[in-house]
Amino acid sequence: MRKNAAARRVGGGSAVDTTAGRILDLIRVRQLNIGDVLPTERELSELTGASRNTVREALRTIRTYGLIEPKPRVGAVLANGQSMAIQNFFAAHMDISRSSFADIQGFRRIIEVGIGDHIVLHASNEQIEALDEINGQIVASRSIEEAAANDFDFHMALIGLSDNRMLADMYSFLSPVILRIMTIGKEMRPMLADTRRAHGEIVAALRSRDRVAYAYLMSRHLDFALRFLPEEQASDGQ
Template sequence: MSENPQALRDNVGARRAGGSSAVDAAAGRILDLIRARQLNVGDVLPTERELSEITGASRNTVREALRTIRTYGLIEPKPRVGAVLADGQSIAIQNFFAAHMDVSRSSFADIQGFRRIIEVGIGDHIVLNATSDQIEALDDINARIVESRSIEEAAENDFNFHMALIGLAGNRMLTDMYSFLSPVILRIMTIGKEMRPVLADTRAAHGEIIAALRARDRLAYAYLMSRHLDFALRFLPEEPASKT
């Protein structure tokens, strides 16, 4: 019986915290290959020998990397064909991509930019339509952040606050989209809290956003949310300048 995908993701995260293993590195390069070649469901991956040449890893390492990827549900073996991209397992796929995502300043900016479009964009609707009880419920969720017993729990409580905020827009498609991105957003939040584990600051920033909603102040909400989403960028290392 295969291991639980969530447990595997946790194991991968633990190994990465202490330094990427050769298997993790090979899995990441195979993921890069899938992206670069824009492989679709049913497309066949290169053979183990070819992947070994492409990634520079031994065939044993490639075999273990493929086993990890297969456990996440991203690929499946096909007799007399080889490993093919699987279908219908979106949660497993998003977990794998999140676990192997390199968080650079540029990728962080892209993700936070996407979040800004959504979370700032819904401000007008929330300010005009959210009830006082709904806004107070946000305050209750926010209070759980400082009660977190681990970085992972703090990230989850942080995400729950933003997810509840999205829910106030009353748009199911928007909620589903944000939920689908949860592994990636949670990874960003976890990294941020590893670099600067001051949970009181997160609660305070959320509290200012809640205060703007209570005051029905759209401008203050937009400013405070944008500032909050940009804040963690200062804790990521500068990327080297590209050579021309």
């Protein structure tokens, strides 16, 4: 909800909202990176055609959502707060019911199965072998949290093979929820070997350039964790 509220506010019709949108457009056009300094208020006023007071209010709006932060004697700089703000939103809504779990895994299935064609056609043998090396780290995990993180690294590496930065950013934003789901399925150590084996089968399908096998194995893998939802969470609060 906070993300949608941010979009509505920045995209609204007031002078401040319009100016905030123009500043965000400027950030995109100039391809500013985290830590880069924004133009001064006076420069932004000239660039956006808004008064300095309006620019100041627009910057406050943008700062509210963690996109920029003030630095003494430097000015406003592009911050990494966007991902943190979204992650905090998800972290605050982490009650995993069976229906919400199914929704998340369904979303992941659309993405992770869907990128299979691209990976089969374009991933190099070296990239696929590197994916297998990441998979090997799972059984060496020393805690549930580390196992979940290693599992997530495997799936993030798969997303990386899609060559789609937006998907990578989206998975980073969703990481608290995905990690929570992965943790549920790793409360018993035997699961580590099962996870590695399932990942290994997916890697083998990629080595064989077998799209059908990849799609089947990935769908089965994402469905498998549903059985590890505690029964008291499976009733959706009823």
